Amino acid sequence: MSMTIPDTGNTPQKDNATNPAAKPNKGGLEGIVAATTAISKVDGTAGRLVYRGYDIHDLARTCSFEEVAHLLWFGHLPNQKELSELHERFTAERSLPENVLQTIRELPSTTEPMDVLRTAVSTWGAVSISGKPTIEQAIAVTARFPLILAAFNRLRNGKEILESRSELGHAANYLYLLTGEVPKDEHVQGLNSYLVLLADHGMNASTFTARIVASTESDIVSSLVAALGALKGPLHGGAPSKVQDMLRTIGTVENAEPWLREAITHGGRLMGFGHRVYKTADPRAEELREMARVADPDDFKLSRHVEETALALLDELKPGRRLYTNVEYYSAALMKAVGLSGDLFTPTFAVSRCAGWTAHILEQVSNNRLIRPEAEYTGPLNETFVPLADRS
Known part of the structure; x- marks a missing residue:
């Protein structure tokens, strides 16, 4: 499948020192515009969330996760041919190399699944990813997030790791890999809607983190590992x-x-x-x-x-x-x-948000400028230096 990065309309950011329209800094960067994006809009006053122009209610009720991932990556909802091609590409990427499986096996069964996901994604990226982030890489890593979690969950429960089923969609395959049973339709529908709803949410902490790392011209997996670290925090996705x-x-x-x-x-x-x-x-x-x-x-x-x-x-x-x-x-x-244990809730958030993170990474690198904000210094000035021997 031929894939290209869409024209996102992203523009370089201006330094506050040369941008008279920049808002004054405040705690948590609230109200500060750090980037432009065509991916999603969060209207907190109206209670509205939009992915590339589409209202989240319409997408959650009618679209598969794969359709929404295509929308975020390519800028438009797929036709049937495009959707079939994306499903084939997801299916082709549903495997974990032996070094990743060995990493998962060697982690204690008491390890937090978010830590397993972060570690295994990093291991996979070390041998699988190089160069500038691409949509092909975005698909490859998004396809593997649920495989990593399901593999660890089965191992810690004394069960064998399962092979993916090509006929199942992203949500259904994740549930199958966790349980070993073809999931109920209502469970697939529920999890699919969840994945659609959480796929992106503007410039949240983890997305901003991913874009910062991407702006340094680092690789896509480094950006995602950083995003996972941000999502793990209880003030973001850990609650x-x-x-x-x-x-x-x-x-x-x-x-x-x-x-x-x-x-x-x-x-x-x-x-x-x-x-x-x-x-x-x-x-x-x-x-x-x-x-x-x-x-x-x-x-x-x-x-x-x-x-x-x-x-x-x-x-x-x-x-x-x-x-x-x-x-x-x-x-x-x-x-x-739908049968997930509590410690899989936040990692499953990551299964969804991976699509949005990678879309933002691609948007950042398509018209990049290093993200380098300033900090307001509040410490002392003009201290008198005293040599070590004279300090009391």
Whole structure:
């Protein structure tokens, strides 16, 4: 399949010192424009997420992950021929070399799956990747993320690693490799929607990290390993399983109101509520809510009741804070429903986001300038130097 990097319209960034329109710096770089992108737009005020012009609700309800990956990489939704070609390319890349498998086997069974993914991706890249990032490389590494996770998960549970099935799509094959069984349609649909919804999200911490590394003219795997390190942090992608911990602690519908009120009153953090960007409902949470309802109706009852109770209490006890359900809340419910263990939640986020990361890496290198922001120095000036022998 012939593949070329699309014209993204990316333009070089200007140094703040020579850019009179640059906004003043503030903690966390909030409000600072660090790059231009044609890949996705997050409208936090309106609660809208757009991939290359398409509303996320339309994509999540109708498209496969492969279609959305094609959209992110090539700039347009594929026709049937293009989609078939991409599926064939994914299928051709569904293997792990022996050195990667050996690396996975040698890691302790207690290793966090995010660390396994980071380590195995780095091992694969050391012998498989060189030169400037390409779409071919993006497809190759995206195809292998779920293979790495499934291989480790089976090994730590005393099971043999499975071969991929060429007739299965990206989401279905991942579930098959984890369980050894052809997954239920509703589970495939739920996981596929999740992968679509999480595939990209503007200039988040991990995407920014990937673009910084790519801007140095490093390779695609180095950029991805850096992104994985950023995603692992609990303030970014490392918290979905904690939603399940919270729901497990609450336990029953009757316990929801007193538990939540106590937590909010005493400054406790409600997992799955609030977002750095969205000041209204997260559109991804809206879609995931319906997926979770279908995937496990029984567990959904508690999740939904806790959500409704928490939102009412937040409005009562934290008026004006505009705290809403975020993507983590129903991500946790959905992934549990399709059979994933809690420590696979964040790595599965990475399975999805790999498509967006690689799209941003390709966009960065297509019209590159080294990302080199400034820092406002707040330390002392004009200290008097004292030789070592004279220091008290």
